[in-house]
Amino acid sequence: MSEETLTRQQIRRKRKFGEPILPEEEAETEQEHRHIIAVTLENTIGALNRVTNLFSARGFNLESVAVGETDEPSVARLTLVTVGNDRIVAQITRQLDNLVNTYDVTDLTDAEHVERELCLLKVQYTSKTRPEILDIKDIFRGRVVNVTPETMILEVTGPTKKITAFVGMMEEHGIEAVARSGQVAMHRALEYEAPNPLASTDAAQPENGSTET
Numbered sequence: 532m533s534e535e536t537l538t539r540q541q542i543r544r545k546r547k548f549g550e551p552i553l554p555e556e557e558a559e560t561e562q563e564h565r566h567i568i569a570v571t572l573e574n575t576i577g578a579l580n581r582v583t584n585l586f587s588a589r590g591f592n593l594e595s596v597a598v599g600e601t602d603e604p605s606v607a608r609l610t611l612v613t614v615g616n617d618r619i620v621a622q623i624t625r626q627l628d629n630l631v632n633t634y635d636v637t638d639l640t641d642a643e644h645v646e647r648e649l650c651l652l653k654v655q656y657t658s659k660t661r662p663e664i665l666d667i668k669d670i671f672r673g674r675v676v677n678v679t680p681e682t683m684i685l686e687v688t689g690p691t692k693k694i695t696a697f698v699g700m701m702e703e704h705g706i707e708a709v710a711r712s713g714q715v716a717m718h719r720a721l722e723y724e725a726p727n728p729l730a731s732t733d734a735a736q737p738e739n740g741s742t743e744t
Contacts, residue, residue: 565594566613566620567646567716570627571634574600574607578632582609585626591615595648595713606634610715643719649712650694651676653684655705664704671697682707 572578579598586593594612601608613620620638627636639646656664664683668675673687687697691714698709 563614563616565640566611566615567639567644567714568611568613568620568624568627569635569637569639569716569718570609570611571601572607572609572630573632573634574605575632578607579609581630581632582611582627585623585630586611586613589615589619589623591619591623595711597713597715599715608715610713612714637718639716639718644716645719646690646714646716647688648691648694648714650687650697651684651708651710652687652698652701652706653682653708654701655682655707660704664701667697667700671700673697 570582572582583593583596591613594614596609596611598607598609600606615623624636624638627633654664664685665675668685668687671687671689671693673685675683676686677684685701687694694711698706
């Protein structure tokens with residue numbers, strides 16, 4: 532069955548569940564890649580364990596887990612980063628959506644989103660290396676949050692690639708400790724986003740393509 536013979540509802544369902552739409556997409560769904568999943572859930576004891584246990588039961592390694600309260604103290608937002616194929620991750624997200632303590636589950640991987648990570652890095656310095664370290668800090672828009680005669684702690688926020696690059700630039704200066712928060716992510720709505728071709732319309736357009744004024 533080709534994409535042309537599928538209804539809009541069938542296409543939506545297949546994409547939601549990570550199923551291939553065209554035969555040539557079959558192999559793509561089995562390829563493993565990085566997924567960012569946002570979960571809102573009850574801020575109660577045991578709710579986080581139920582979510583993470585679903586991934587561990589499937590043998591998925593969670594690269595990062597970031598959780599905290601939302602604007603409502605009784606609701607928490609959890610951001611998970613894992614690596615896996617679309618089909619299995621789609622199955623897990625469906626199971627997450629069915630948990631009693633879960634309100635909403637969204638795979639942000641292919642959606643427009645903003646992601647940020649916080650990094651605290653303690654690095655050694657001397658009078659000779661200090662200017663270079665501060666220059667690198669400025670390039671990455673970081674700031675100094677603590678200084679001793681031999682070390683300084685730098686703070687940098689940004690996407691994971693930026694944080695990884697910053698840590699790499701500091702390695703030659705002697706890193707003593709690194710603390711990374713893990714990613715937080717949120718869906719981003721584009722002001723001039725193109726209309727979704729799969730979205731339903733309230734009224735059909737005239738056959739000649741004109742619109743009423």
